[in-house]
Amino acid sequence: MDLSILSYQFMQNAILAGLLGGVACSLIGVFVVTMNLSFIGVAISHAAFAGALCGAWLGFNPLAGAFLFSLVAAAVIGPLADRGEFNPDTPIGIIFSVTMGMAFLFMGLLPGPKTQALELLWGSILTVNDRDLLLLAIVAAVVVSLVVLFFKEIQAVIFHREVALAVGIPASLIFYGLLFLTGSVITASLRSIGGLLIFNLILNPAAAAYQLTYNLPLMFVLSSFFGVLSTWVGLFLSCLFDLPSGATIVIVSAVIFVIAASFSPKRKVKKWREEVSAGPGKVLF
Amino acid sequence: MVGIIGPNGAGKTTLLTLVNGLGKLLQGRVEVLGYSLQKGCPAFLRRRIGYVPQIQNIDPRMPVSVREVVMMGRYGRLGLLRRPGPADRRVVDSMLQLVGMSHLASRPIGHLSGGEQQRVAIARALAQEPEILLLDEPTAALDRRARVEIMTLVSEIHRSRHLTTLMVTHELKTAAAVCDRLILMKEGRIWAQGTPAEVLREEVLDLLFGGENMMENAIALQ
Numbered sequence: 001m002d003l004s005i006l007s008y009q010f011m012q013n014a015i016l017a018g019l020l021g022g023v024a025c026s027l028i029g030v031f032v033v034t035m036n037l038s039f040i041g042v043a044i045s046h047a048a049f050a051g052a053l054c055g056a057w058l059g060f061n062p063l064a065g066a067f068l069f070s071l072v073a074a075a076v077i078g079p080l081a082d083r084g085e086f087n088p089d090t091p092i093g094i095i096f097s098v099t100m101g102m103a104f105l106f107m108g109l110l111p112g113p114k115t116q117a118l119e120l121l122w123g124s125i126l127t128v129n130d131r132d133l134l135l136l137a138i139v140a141a142v143v144v145s146l147v148v149l150f151f152k153e154i155q156a157v158i159f160h161r162e163v164a165l166a167v168g169i170p171a172s173l174i175f176y177g178l179l180f181l182t183g184s185v186i187t188a189s190l191r192s193i194g195g196l197l198i199f200n201l202i203l204n205p206a207a208a209a210y211q212l213t214y215n216l217p218l219m220f221v222l223s224s225f226f227g228v229l230s231t232w233v234g235l236f237l238s239c240l241f242d243l244p245s246g247a248t249i250v251i252v253s254a255v256i257f258v259i260a261a262s263f264s265p266k267r268k269v270k271k272w273r274e275e276v277s278a279g280p281g282k283v284l285f
Numbered sequence: 286m287v288g289i290i291g292p293n294g295a296g297k298t299t300l301l302t303l304v305n306g307l308g309k310l311l312q313g314r315v316e317v318l319g320y321s322l323q324k325g326c327p328a329f330l331r332r333r334i335g336y337v338p339q340i341q342n343i344d345p346r347m348p349v350s351v352r353e354v355v356m357m358g359r360y361g362r363l364g365l366l367r368r369p370g371p372a373d374r375r376v377v378d379s380m381l382q383l384v385g386m387s388h389l390a391s392r393p394i395g396h397l398s399g400g401e402q403q404r405v406a407i408a409r410a411l412a413q414e415p416e417i418l419l420l421d422e423p424t425a426a427l428d429r430r431a432r433v434e435i436m437t438l439v440s441e442i443h444r445s446r447h448l449t450t451l452m453v454t455h456e457l458k459t460a461a462a463v464c465d466r467l468i469l470m471k472e473g474r475i476w477a478q479g480t481p482a483e484v485l486r487e488e489v490l491d492l493l494f495g496g497e498n499m500m501e502n503a504i505a506l507q
Binding site for chain 2: 163
């Protein structure tokens with residue numbers, strides 16, 4: 001294969017965007033998967049997409065609109081998930097459908113060709129510029145630092161929010177912080193991965209890592225690895241076969257999940273549980 | 286050791302969680318460890334109160350080990366940006382030993398049985414080195430053997446550590462055996478309180494449960 005394509009600036013930018021976006025999205029994914037926030041994440045990512053289109057329609061920076069909308073979505077959805085006594089699926093579903101409606105409304109209202117709107121919808125990792133990269137780098141650095149600095153608090157909140165609160169951890173602050181962080185990561189990755197596809201890159205690598213380990217730090221590392229692997233392999237395949245990059249990246253991440261799920265030691269969880277109840281046996285990793 | 290008993294919906298758990306601020310105080314006054322709680326319980330006070338919630342289903346795939354769960358009891362005391370040190374690990378080891386879970390320390394928490402998970406929850410609450418221990422139906426949903434084991438453990442811990450313990454329970458018989466004082470609740474109010482002998486009288490229980498559970502309670506009391 002001709003590797004000269006790697007010498008082009010746009011390709012180097014895309015590889016870097018894949019690295020930064022892959023790490024940021026898949027780290028966020030660990031919270032989403034372990035805290036059962038999949039539907040909340042989908043709603044926030046679509047709100048970001050609607051916000052970006054609103055920004056484009058009103059003539060200001062689409063990413064500022066995306067950031068604002070995702071924060072508002074997180075602030076509205078957070079308390080719904082917080083109540084705990086009823087399943088928040090229905091209200092979140094309504095918010096999700098409203099954000100989708102708004103997105104397509106703004107797309108319809110956008111004058112002229114819809115190239116920018118479609119780019120936000122599908123993403124275009126091959127056209128990311130230095131400013132996008134800087135934003136991605138900042139967000140990825142913030143996510144990595146927060147995970148390292150507040151690991152023990154995050155671990156407790158992931159395990160059980162009520163327990164985390166009871167031992168004296170500011171659990172609500174951590175929970176809302178994670179929701180806002182999800183909104184920020186989605187905003188920063190919108191241009192490269194796209195509003196419709198971004199959530200798959202958040203969910204799939206973390207879901208794959210969840211299948212393979214009982215160790216939370218290792219799950220963060222594996223998830224990042226799968227995230228970057230998805231973007232790089234997806235990028236490579238999209239160039240090789242001339243496919244849309246965002247869609248290829250997402251399909252690769254789904255394939256990685258299927259492979260991880262097929263080899264998952266957790267498929268035998270029920271059997272192990274019975275063994276553990278019966279008495280001490282093998283030590284799991 | 287205080288037992289809180291009463292029919293479902295009497296407000297037992299609400300009373301318990303008002304002490305550590307997880308429950309919402311709508312009216313009235315709560316005083317804990319010399320502090321008056323108006324808007325919930327601040328973090329510095331929650332750290333001093335161990336809490337064992339009702340048994341909940343933990344995802345068997347949860348990537349957290351038994352030792353890590355017990356270590357969480359130390360996190361509030363440690364504060365933000367500080368990692369557990371050797372002293373914290375020693376506390377965790379001794380608590381695991383106390384509840385008889387040392388041999389399962391590296392297991393994923395979701396792989397343990399209900400009774401074992403409850404022992405781990407007690408170890409976690411004790412790892413906080415609390416001044417008050419709150420237990421919310423520690424034996425609910427457990428089989429008979431596990432119920433006896435957990436109640437024996439709770440009673441031993443209370444006796445050996447002289448730890449103020451508030452326990453919500455449905456089991457009148459065990460409550461009478463292990464508690465120094467009982468509080469009977471109904472419809473959000475305290476119905477009766479005193480020593481088990483003073484409180485667990487047939488006419489009081491008859492009034493409390495409205496006759497519906499009389500038979501069961503009578504059996505439980507025997």
